[in-house]
Amino acid sequence: MRIIISPAKKMKEDLDGLPPRELPTLLGETERLLDYLKGLSLPELKKLLACNDQLSQLNYQRFQTMELRQRLTPALLAYEGIQYRYMAPAVFSERALDYVQEHLRILSGFYGVLRPFDGVTPYRLEMQARLKTPFCKDLYAFWGGKLAEALAPDGVVVDLASGEYSKAVIPHLPAGTRVITPVFGELRADGKVVEKGVHVKMARGEMVRFLAEGGVEDPEDVTAFEGLHFRYCPQRSQPDHPVFLRDVEKR
Template sequence: MRIIISPAKKMKTDTDFLGCRRLPQFLSESEALLALLKKLSDEELKSIWKCNDAIAALNVERIRNMNLTRSLTPALMSYEGLQYQYMAPGVLQTGELEYLQQHLRILSGFYGMLRPLDGVVPYRLEMQAKLDGAGFDSLYEFWNRKLADQLFSESGCILNLASKEYSKCISPYLGADIQMVTCVFGQQIGGKVIEKATPAKMARGEMVRFMAERQIGCVEDIKGFTGLDFGFADGLSNESTYVFLQKSHGRKG
């Protein structure tokens, strides 16, 4: 089984807490994207990033000085989004980190696909960013089926905890021999299951930690997840979609 998750926009450098295991698998592709980004003007980069002036300035500086083999942080420790906060990788035990190194894959517009302990530098490049180059009109075209082929070579069972923006790199290439289960973390409102971004991100992080702590090897065993007051909704789920409903709606988000 392989678990796929999205990256986060906010990143940090931490070269002291935990050592990197290896370089990313698709580093040559990242080098090609970096070369393309370096050719763009500050305004063109800001347009691609869709961000304010302060964030643009920070990331322009990163692009201009970026070296993909120095001052590296393990990917799992580098991302700072809500999902990663609830995953809490900094307090995981060695065996739990080894579980994630084997089973968890982080999809990325810039790096393609990362193992948790791959060394990365902070970057900003969402998969749906309007970036084009020789032979491609989008990052989806740039990566094509490379990420899916690598993922399927590792396992025939995929647990999808990624957003639609990122799972779109994988889902079009599914074959009959691959099982992909997508988790929905929602609330039942007016007879419909509504998935809100904030609690869904929190739940995805909690689910990854739940799996690491229990060393889960069979996708069906995640049905026991009860973090953040979510519970498996058998009647709303099927073989390809597991629905978890949050019992209390009074939470923020």
């Protein structure tokens, strides 16, 4: 079973904590992207990243001076988004760390696919960035089937990534691969289930923690998740789309 999650825009260096174990599998492709990004002017990079002046300047300097083989942080500890805060990998047990190294994969527009202890450096490059180059029309075309191949699914993928990232992998998975996509929502008065972005990110992080600390190997056990007042609703679920409803009265 493989679990896929998205990266986060905000990143940090942590050179004093747990050391990285390996370099990213697709680092050769990352080097190719880096060479192109280094050749962009500051205005060109700002347009590509669609961010403000401060972030544009920061990431321009990052790309100009970037080293991909030194001063690295384990990917799991480098990202700081909501999903990662609720996952709280810094306080994982040894058992949980071993579990995520085996089962969890982080998708990235810059690195492709990352194992939790692959060494990375801070960057900004979203998968949906309009990166049109002489060698690709966008990042989806650039990565093609490489992400699915590097993911090496063993029959089951639990998709906890955003659509921006999961669509870079799911269409390229081997035939017969089962994809389980949990839904985290609230039941409205009209009977519809509505997903709210922040709560979804929080729940995805909590679910990774649940799977890791429990050492879950059977994909059917995903439905036992009850974090953040979410509970499995079999009446609204399908075999590969388990629905978890949030009890808003217990917030």
